[in-house]
Amino acid sequence: MNELLEKIKERLKSSRSPVILTGAGISAESGVPTFRGPGGLWRDFKPEELATPTAFEKDPRLVWEWYDWRRSIIAGIKPNPAHYALAELEGRCSNFTLITQNVDGLHRLAGSKKVLELHGSIWRVRCIECAKLSENRDVPIKILPLCECGGILRPDVVWFGEMLDENILNQAFEASKRADFMLVVGTSGIVQPAASLASTGRRAGAFMVEINPEPTPLSGIMDARFTEKAGDVLPMLIR
Ligand code: BJW
Ligand code: ZN
Secondary structure (H helix, E strand, O other): OHHHHHHHHHHHHHOOOEEEEEOOHHHHOOOOOOOOOOOOOEOOEOHHHHOOHHHHHHOHHHHHHHHHHHHHHHHOOOOOHHHHHHHHHHHHOOOOEEEEOOOOOHHHHOOOOOEEEOOEEEEEEEEOOOOOEEEOOOOOOOOOOEOOOOOEEEEEEOOOOOOOOHHHHHHHHHHHHHOOEEEEEOOOOOOOOHHHHHHHHHHOOOEEEEEOOOOOOOHHHOOEEEOOOHHHHHHHHHO
16 A cells, blocks of 8 residues: 555645545444445335435334434544544645535544535434424434424435535535545445535546545546555545
8 A cells, every 4th residue: 555655645745626525434433334334224224215305204203213323323432533634634735625425523523624514414403394403412312303393303414315505515516626636535426416526526637536445436437546444544644
């Protein structure tokens, strides 16, 4: 890995507008289950069966039980060296953009100030009647959680078939269009529109690097790949 590492370090150092896109794999070493890897299933459900508005309409308790399980795991863990490395990088680069698909809040906890959270936050809830947003860190959460207006609260995350926050998504695409270096960390690269940020970076001419032990549909557009874990590669990359 050493020769490759030195080359990528130079690229990163000379980059004027680096963009980092992260997925569940960056939090795996902290103990957060990924969606599609081993241990990614909860009671035999696929995320595609739970992370949808239809699933919530049909059985909000079931969906909340899944989120409550995930919240209880996340509440008890800490960011790992990969999160801390990215927080440190932000402090050193002026034009740095961190985009995450994760809802766990670990980037912020590690000290990252500017994070584009594409899929929302597991620590925010939203009323399905009056749309009021609030922070909620109760673990366990009272199922079903209700709003002051009597409406059911849902996790303020983006489910399949739902639109991403337009403002956040625009910022992510704008940064990817300007990127001269793009690092894609710990994502299976199958969920849209997040995955297309990588193709946008590629088209912009960015130097593309992937950190993922497994090959992904995005591997083909990479200039370089690390097959080691994010927590091993990232601290060395920024050192
Ligand atoms: C490590 C590691 C270590 C492990 N180090 N790496 C066909 C074409 C285009 C689009 C679509 C389509 N069919 C359907 C769609 C739309 C759909 C979509 O993309 N579906 C695909 C499954 C095909 N997308 C949407 O619906 C999106 N909205 C949208 O498109 O709106 C417009 C629209 C509206 C109406 C109709 C049509 C269009 C919304 C997507 C929302 C995704 N939401 C979730 C849940 C969020 C809340 C929550 O967390 O509960 O987001 S699903 C889940 O997947 C979550 C994740 O953010 C997301 C991505 O997963 P990620 O991060 O990649 O994790 P994994 O587990 O998949 O991968 C982990 C990786 O880490 C693996 O590769 C490991 O190898 C690696 N790894 N350890 C480094 N130590
Ligand atoms: Zn309400």
